[in-house]
Amino acid sequence: MTPADTLRFASRAALAYPVRTALMVLAMAIGVAAVVVLTALGDGARRYVVGQFASLGANLVIVLPGRNETGGVNAGSFVTSTPRDLTVADASALLRAPLVTRVAPLSLGNSEISVGGKLREVLVLGTTADYVDIRNYRVAAGQFLPREDLGRAAAVAVIGDTLRRELFGNEPAVGRMVRIGDHRLRLVGVMAPSGQGLGMNTDEIVIVPVATAQAMFNTNTLFRIMVEVRSREAIVPAQREMEKIMRARHEGELDVTLITQDAVLGTFDRILGALTLAVAGIAAISLAVAGILVMNVMLVAVTQRTGEIGLLKALGASGRHIRLAFLTEAALLSLAGAFVGFALGHLGAWGIRLTWPVLPAWPPQWAVIAALGTALTTGLLFGVMPARRAARLDPVQALMKR
Amino acid sequence: MAQIELSGIERIFRLGDSEVHALRDLSVSIEAGEYVAVMGPSGSGKSTLLNLLGLLDRPDAGHYRLEGRDVTTLSADEQAEVRRARIGFVFQSFHLVPRLTAAENIGLPLMLAGVAPPERAARVARALKDFGLETRAGHRPEELSGGQRQRVAIARATIMRPAMLLADEPTGNLDRATGQEVTALLEALNAGGTTLIVVTHDPSMGARARRQLLMEDGALRQDVRRPESATPATG
Ligand SMILES: Nc1ncnc2c1ncn2[C@@H]1O[C@H](COP(=O)(O)OP(=O)(O)OP(=O)(O)O)[C@@H](O)[C@H]1O
Ligand SMILES: [Mg+2]
Numbered sequence: 001m002t003p004a005d006t007l008r009f010a011s012r013a014a015l016a017y018p019v020r021t022a023l024m025v026l027a028m029a030i031g032v033a034a035v036v037v038l039t040a041l042g043d044g045a046r047r048y049v050v051g052q053f054a055s056l057g058a059n060l061v062i063v064l065p066g067r068n069e070t071g072g073v074n075a076g077s078f079v080t081s082t083p084r085d086l087t088v089a090d091a092s093a094l095l096r097a098p099l100v101t102r103v104a105p106l107s108l109g110n111s112e113i114s115v116g117g118k119l120r121e122v123l124v125l126g127t128t129a130d131y132v133d134i135r136n137y138r139v140a141a142g143q144f145l146p147r148e149d150l151g152r153a154a155a156v157a158v159i160g161d162t163l164r165r166e167l168f169g170n171e172p173a174v175g176r177m178v179r180i181g182d183h184r185l186r187l188v189g190v191m192a193p194s195g196q197g198l199g200m201n202t203d204e205i206v207i208v209p210v211a212t213a214q215a216m217f218n219t220n221t222l223f224r225i226m227v228e229v230r231s232r233e234a235i236v237p238a239q240r241e242m243e244k245i246m247r248a249r250h251e252g253e254l255d256v257t258l259i260t261q262d263a264v265l266g267t268f269d270r271i272l273g274a275l276t277l278a279v280a281g282i283a284a285i286s287l288a289v290a291g292i293l294v295m296n297v298m299l300v301a302v303t304q305r306t307g308e309i310g311l312l313k314a315l316g317a318s319g320r321h322i323r324l325a326f327l328t329e330a331a332l333l334s335l336a337g338a339f340v341g342f343a344l345g346h347l348g349a350w351g352i353r354l355t356w357p358v359l360p361a362w363p364p365q366w367a368v369i370a371a372l373g374t375a376l377t378t379g380l381l382f383g384v385m386p387a388r389r390a391a392r393l394d395p396v397q398a399l400m401k402r
Numbered sequence: 403m404a405q406i407e408l409s410g411i412e413r414i415f416r417l418g419d420s421e422v423h424a425l426r427d428l429s430v431s432i433e434a435g436e437y438v439a440v441m442g443p444s445g446s447g448k449s450t451l452l453n454l455l456g457l458l459d460r461p462d463a464g465h466y467r468l469e470g471r472d473v474t475t476l477s478a479d480e481q482a483e484v485r486r487a488r489i490g491f492v493f494q495s496f497h498l499v500p501r502l503t504a505a506e507n508i509g510l511p512l513m514l515a516g517v518a519p520p521e522r523a524a525r526v527a528r529a530l531k532d533f534g535l536e537t538r539a540g541h542r543p544e545e546l547s548g549g550q551r552q553r554v555a556i557a558r559a560t561i562m563r564p565a566m567l568l569a570d571e572p573t574g575n576l577d578r579a580t581g582q583e584v585t586a587l588l589e590a591l592n593a594g595g596t597t598l599i600v601v602t603h604d605p606s607m608g609a610r611a612r613r614q615l616l617m618e619d620g621a622l623r624q625d626v627r628r629p630e631s632a633t634p635a636t637g
Contacts, residue, residue: 005513016501311497314458315511315558316486318479395458399497 001321010328017301021333024297028337028375029344031287035371036345036363038283041352042276044361049268051360053261059232060134061239062259063094063225063246084250085221088150088210093245094227099238102228104131105150105210109217111181113159113206115167122163123205124180126213134228137202142174142189145209153211158189162203180206181216235260280367284374290337291378298330298386302393309390310398319391326387327380334379338372345371403470404431405565405597406455411464413450413620424450425461426620432599432613434565437592439608440601442617448601449570451617455599456489456568457481469565486515490559490596492569492588496551498543504550505530505539508557515562529557533587549580556587566597573607585610 001009014021065086091105107126112119129147132139144158157178164173176187185208194202214220229238239258247254302309309322345363352361413425424447432438440448453459454466457473466474473484498507505526512522530536533553543551552572559567569588573581585607592598602608616624 001514002516005516009513012501307497308499311499312510312514313482314456314485314491314497315514316482316484316489316562317514318482320479321514396453399458399493 001317001324006321006324006328007332010325010332013301013305013325014329014332017304020297020301021336024294024333025337025340027290027293028287028334028379029341031283031290031378032338032341032371032375033344033348034286034341035280035283035367035374036342037348037352038279039276039367040345040349040361040363041359042272042279043364043367044349044352044359046269046272046276047360048358049272050265053265053268059229059235060261061227061229061235061242063090063227063242064257064259065221065224065255067255067257084253084255086225086256087220087222088214090246090249091222091225092150093249094225094242097238097241097245099229099234099241100227101230102130102134104128104134104226106131106223106226107210107213107217107219107221108223109213111206111216113163113167113178113180115176115178118167120163120166122180124213124216125205125207126210126216127207128210130228131207131226134226137194138192139189140192141172142187144189145207146188148209151211152209153215154209155183155185155212156188156209157185157212158191158207159187160191160201160203160205161193163206164190180208183212183216185212235262276364276367280370283371287371287374287378290375291382294330294334294379295382295385297333298326298383299389301329302326302386302390305390306393306398306401309393310395310401313393313395314399323387323391326390327383330379330383330387331376334375334383337379338375341375342368342372405434405436405469406430406432407465407467408454409465409467411454411461411466413447413454413459414462423620425454428464428620428622430615430622430625432597434597435592435595436597436599436613437589437611438597438599438613438615439611440599440615440617441603441605441608442623444603446617447620448617450620452568452570452599452601455566456491457485486511487562488565490562490564490567492552492555492559492567492572494571494574496543496548496555496575498551498554500543503540503542504535504546504554507543507554508561510558511562525561529561533557547580548576549583552576552580552584553587556584556591560591560596564596566599567591569598569600571601571603573602573604581607 063086065084088105091103094100095103104127109124111122111124113122127145128150129145132144139158140161142158145156146154148154157180159167159173167173167178168176173187173190178185178187191202191207208216210222227242229235239260242258243254246256250256312322349361349363352359408431409429411425411428412423415422415424428451440451442448450459454461460474465472468484468488473481476484499510502510508529509522509526512525517525530539533556535550535553535557538546538550543554546554567588572588573584576584588598588600589610600607600611608614612628614624614626615622616626
């Protein structure tokens with residue numbers, strides 16, 4: 001029996017029972033589609049988060065107060081339990097590191113903004129002129145905070161686009177006076193709409209000089225310091241420089257945490273990658289279920305066609321002929337299911353992208369290959385047992401069955 | 403050397419505690435080209451004998467020599483090869499594959515033997531013509547009459563030009579006229595040199611054979627040969 005004959009014989013056999021074939025193809029298709037859609041979702045989420053962090057800027061280091069110890073304990077962790085605060089002076093000191101180009105201290109607080117009788121809650125961010133460049137933000141009208149001494153509490157503010165619309169409507173905002181808490185500030189600029197962004201969104205915040213914010217909230221600590229270093233390659237040596245400076249300033253103790261985009265990205269990439277893998281595993285279970293279905297359907301097929309198997313044996317078919325015919329049939333059904341599922345999965349991923357345009361829900365290559373491979377392997381694997389049962393049938397007994 | 407030599411064949415079916423002696427101490431030899439009718443009451447072991455001759459079943463004891471070769475010791479696949487090349491089966495219930503056309507059913511043994519499609523098509527076309535089925539080539543079994551179905555089955559059984567044809571009540575499912583047609587067809591093939599062994603309940607059909615094996619309770623009771631010259635007028 002030539003391979004072409006085996007293929008033709010098996011496909012005719014599959015087509016002879018359309019309902020059974022359709023059900024089996026559907027089961028396999030659902031399994032494959034599940035893998036494709038779920039991995040598209042997982043990988044889309046991973047790409048979304050990674051993309052968001054990538055927009056932070058590649059040569060950025062974030063300094064947080066407190067030590068997030070991952071590599072064991074050091075002497076300092078026994079001495080103090082509460083870390084020293086980050087101050088504006090720390091930020092100025094970091095700027096002196098040779099590899100550091102810009103520094104933006106950040107101070108955060110909630111307050112109320114009022115203008116012309118309108119009042120609303122706002123998040124107030126205290127920082128410096130460099131912040132806009134570090135984050136690659138754009139100013140739509142007026143200008144950003146003036147470049148001046150970090151200690152100077154100028155009475156100026158920049159507002160986000162949403163705030164501008166709510167408070168001023170179509171009237172110009174730049175030059176107007178607003179009241180934030182107890183302070184009267186002059187608006188010097190309006191931020192361009194920032195669109196979707198991770199973490200802070202500039203659309204609804206008020207940005208003021210860091211000293212102004214600290215006076216407003218009656219504190220001299222910082223939320224964090226954003227540091228831009230010369231280049232991406234300079235991140236590691238710059239980190240060392242900064243650690244040295246901080247240690248010197250904090251009495252020999254390193255009680256701050258430095259976070260780089262690469263480290264954050266790496267972590268998220270790993271977490272979400274693992275998530276995608278887990279989701280793929282769950283989806284693969286549906287493939288295994290499909291495999292068991294394939295086996296049962298093929299076993300039914302063997303029973304249904306017992307007479308035919310007996311006849312083929314009487315005509316001189318060897319065990320191999322019969323095994324191959326049934327295995328080919330199982331493989332064909334799985335393959336058809338895999339392709340239908342592949343198409344369905346892509347359709348589903350397309351639907352997800354249509355519903356949530358921000359999510360780049362494309363199934364990863366490996367998942368597609370794995371799904372198709374698993375479908376085929378499952379079909380073949382679970383097809384072996386029925387095929388062997390068919391090949392082992394006693395011809396006389398088989399011929400007596402009608 | 404006879405084409406078929408059976409000696410001391412035993413076939414015992416075990417069902418739980420009970421044993422059925424389907425064939426007991428059966429010895430018989432059949433020459434190439436013979437026309438043999440196997441007769442006897444129901445349950446006497448006729449089908450069992452035919453299955454054994456066709457290598458579909460193995461004896462529990464005794465030897466079967468086919469064309470001088472002991473075939474009882476062959477592996478299942480070797481037996482399949484012998485069946486493919488040397489043996490043709492015709493069944494009472496036709497045993498056609500329902501989803502295949504008449505032509506495809508006839509071509510099955512050629513497909514199993516790996517004969518190339520062009521040659522296969524030519525041989526199937528010739529067989530269709532020989533058996534008067536040209537106009538039915540593309541029809542499926544359910545679209546054929548009983549007689550046509552059995553003709554398709556006989557065409558399939560002979561497409562490999564086997565040395566022997568084994569027919570188990572080939573006319574059992576046919577009306578009298580159609581049965582006679584089919585019998586004539588089988589006899590014509592026998593006249594062409596193919597050994598023909600027919601199991602039948604029909605005494606008139608059995609009487610047409612030149613040799614009759616009468617079975618009873620698994621044993622050969624009578625082996626009757628008619629002299630070559632005394633061919634009945636009905637033949
Ligand atoms: N697979 C089997 N298992 C058990 N007993 C069997 C089996 N096959 C046949 N037999 C028994 O062997 C004996 C011979 O059966 P066989 O089919 O050869 O009879 P037969 O002469 O062909 O009968 P009929 O004319 O009714 O077809 C019977 O008693 C039958 O019950
Ligand atoms: Mg019988």
